[in-house]
Amino acid sequence: xxxxxxxxxxNFWIVLYLWFVGIGTGAFLTAYYINKKGxxxxxxxxxxxxxxxxxxxxxxxxxxxxxxxxRFWHMFVSYRGSSVMxxxxxLITITTILMFIVALTxxxxxxxxxxxxxxxxxxxxxxxxxxxxxxxxxxxxxLPWLFLASAFTTGAAALSLSKNGSRxxxxxxxxxxxxxxxxxxxxxLFVFWSFAxxxxxxxxxxxxxxxxxxxVGVLIIGIAAPLYLEIKSDKKxxxxxxxxxxxxxGLALRYLVVFAGQ
Amino acid sequence: MSTxxxxxxxxxxxxxxxxxxxxxxxxxxxxxxxxENRGSYENPPHLSSQTWLRITFxxxxxxxxDPFWFFGRNSCLHCTDAPCVSVCPTGAMAHVNDxxxxxxxxxxxxxxxxxxxxxxxxxxxxxxxxxxxxxxxxVDRVQNGYQPACxxxxxxxxxxxxxxxxxxxxxxxxxAKLKEQGFSGAEIYGxxxxxxxYVINILLNEPEAxxxxxxxxxxxxxxxxDWGSGVVAAxxxxxxxxxxxxxxxxxxxxxxx
Ligand code: SF4
Ligand code: SF4
Ligand code: SF4
Numbered sequence: 387x388x389x390x391x392x393x394x395x396x397n398f399w400i401v402l403y404l405w406f407v408g409i410g411t412g413a414f415l416t417a418y419y420i421n422k423k424g425x426x427x428x429x430x431x432x433x434x435x436x437x438x439x440x441x442x443x444x445x446x447x448x449x450x451x452x453x454x455x456x457r458f459w460h461m462f463v464s465y466r467g468s469s470v471m472x473x474x475x476x477l478i479t480i481t482t483i484l485m486f487i488v489a490l491t492x493x494x495x496x497x498x499x500x501x502x503x504x505x506x507x508x509x510x511x512x513x514x515x516x517x518x519x520x521x522x523x524x525x526x527x528x529l530p531w532l533f534l535a536s537a538f539t540t541g542a543a544a545l546s547l548s549k550n551g552s553r554x555x556x557x558x559x560x561x562x563x564x565x566x567x568x569x570x571x572x573x574x575l576f577v578f579w580s581f582a583x584x585x586x587x588x589x590x591x592x593x594x595x596x597x598x599x600x601x602v603g604v605l606i607i608g609i610a611a612p613l614y615l616e617i618k619s620d621k622k623x624x625x626x627x628x629x630x631x632x633x634x635x636g637l638a639l640r641y642l643v644v645f646a647g648q
Numbered sequence: 649m650s651t652x653x654x655x656x657x658x659x660x661x662x663x664x665x666x667x668x669x670x671x672x673x674x675x676x677x678x679x680x681x682x683x684e685n686r687g688s689y690e691n692p693p694h695l696s697s698q699t700w701l702r703i704t705f706x707x708x709x710x711x712x713x714d715p716f717w718f719f720g721r722n723s724c725l726h727c728t729d730a731p732c733v734s735v736c737p738t739g740a741m742a743h744v745n746d747x748x749x750x751x752x753x754x755x756x757x758x759x760x761x762x763x764x765x766x767x768x769x770x771x772x773x774x775x776x777x778x779x780x781x782x783x784x785x786x787v788d789r790v791q792n793g794y795q796p797a798c799x800x801x802x803x804x805x806x807x808x809x810x811x812x813x814x815x816x817x818x819x820x821x822x823x824a825k826l827k828e829q830g831f832s833g834a835e836i837y838g839x840x841x842x843x844x845x846y847v848i849n850i851l852l853n854e855p856e857a858x859x860x861x862x863x864x865x866x867x868x869x870x871x872x873x874d875w876g877s878g879v880v881a882a883x884x885x886x887x888x889x890x891x892x893x894x895x896x897x898x899x900x901x902x903x904x905x
Contacts, residue, residue: 394760394764394771394772395760396764415890416890419890419891420894422894423898451759452757452758452759452778453756453757453759453760453774453775453777453778453779453780454756454757454758454778454779455757457738457755457756457757457758458757460738460740460755460757461737461738464738466737466738466739468734468735468867468871469734469737469761470871470874470875471735471737471759471761472737472738501886504886505882505883505886505887506878506879506882508882509878509879509885510878512878512881513874513875513877516874516877516878517735517871517874518761518764518765519731519764519765519766519767519769520764523764524865524870524874527873527874528877530878530881530882531877531881531885534881534882534885534886538890556897556900556901557893557894557897557898557901560893560894560896560897561890561893563893564889564892564893565889565893568885648764
């Protein structure tokens with residue numbers, strides 16, 4: 387007989403949610419900084435729409451995943467400050483609205499607030515998993531860091547694939563490089579730390595069931611190959627390939643963390 | 649009437665008849681589950697929305713002349729500092745009378761965060777109903793002056809019910825006796841864990857032998873550390889590297905021109 391079925395698993399909907407949140411917040415933050423240092427209001431407008439779409443789609447996925455989707459409003463009618471999910475639900479709702487206002491009005495002041503909201507939202511998804519009894523998630527304090535790094539790589543990649551991306555290809559590739567290296571460092575720390583905090587799950591990532599997700603999906607396709615392309619070549623053809631690989635790697639990372647943990 | 653009752657479980661007296669397990673199902677209207685033989689009398693293999701209490705079977709690692717089995721009670725421990733309550737975004741999982749933890753299934757949205765937060769994997773998802781269910785401490789019985797169904801059914805004195813402080817004192821006496829009899833690893837579980845639980849367990853071995861963590865993480869300090877890391881991560885990761893990357897590129901761009 388197969389092992390015990392643990393009902394109540396967080397499954398692929400959650401993986402997609404984490405992935406979308408990363409892309410949306412990362413794209414917005416990247417464009418926000420590029421616009422701050424130079425003129426890139428076109429990019430910021432594009433990024434705001436990407437952010438609104440990704441966060442709204444992510445929230446919808448989370449809603450579908452509920453056992454009782456129509457009761458989702460129960461989350462918004464009481465104060466539940468101890469619950470990371472409650473704080474996160476407000477955070478993501480407010481951030482989405484702020485991004486929507488930026489997309490429509492291009493207001494600088496609102497953009498600052500939306501950027502703060504985006505940074506906290508990108509981080510909260512890590513805290514959400516950390517506050518649990520799942521060893522791999524709660525064993526280290528690194529998940530918010532890891533998800534933030536991946537938010538920037540996937541967000542910048544999404545921008546580089548977008549309509550206004552080519553005009554800012556150089557700076558987007560620079561962001562991809564810097565955060566790609568950071569992500570690699572944090573990932574290595576995460577795996578080592580997990581060997582102490584959650585040995586079984588760590589082993590399943592490095593040499594067990596999730597060996598493919600870690601080495602091929604996250605490391606080679608998501609980080610190493612794009613970094614190599616970004617550093618070695620300037621060819622424009624590689625932008626699309628690099629971007630797609632990074633975005634796929636972000637999905638593999640969320641899948642790895644969510645599934646190897648449970 | 650005092651509401652400070654606790655369930656007392658003595659692993660050294662339990663004979664695994666599982667009357668408690670069956671009575672729990674009867675009182676709480678839980679369905680039977682079809683399972684397969686796994687080569688153990690322990691059955692079902694895990695808790696579920698239909699099985700709120702089950703007896704676990706363990707074999708002693710120490711060398712003895714005879715095979716030695718001991719039994720654990722796998723159910724909600726009704727923690728004071730309950731992670732399941734703390735993480736619930738709707739307040740559906742909550743303390744009743746400040747002590748027992750009950751889920752209001754008419755308010756639960758089925759997010760399963762409590763499932764991920766409980767150190768004992770107690771709350772279980774009912775896919776049909778779309779909500780989480782678990783042991784209620786038989787509040788419907790207790791509030792009317794009856795013992796929980798499991799306690800009532802126990803033919804031995806492995807399960808008892810009474811004032812929590814009395815149960816702790818009783819457990820201390822029992823532990824001393826067990827130690828005299830050579831069970832050097834006997835210990836109380838539930839007196840201090842998670843600021844005190846409303847099930848007082850007498851274990852013959854370390855909690856891990858029963859599949860329970862020795863030091864379940866409480867919510868307070870842990871939550872502060874986790875949020876601390878999250879906020880610092882946001883403040884650092886979303887400012888310094890991106891500003892540096894953008895500046896560097898802009899400068900390079902200007903020099904090229
Ligand atoms: S044992 Fe689990 S479900 Fe029961 S109160 Fe404690 S944390 Fe909640
Ligand atoms: S599944 Fe229900 S009881 Fe559990 S945390 Fe979500 S809303 Fe609360
Ligand atoms: S009814 Fe009593 S003796 Fe029988 S399994 Fe339950 S606790 Fe053990």
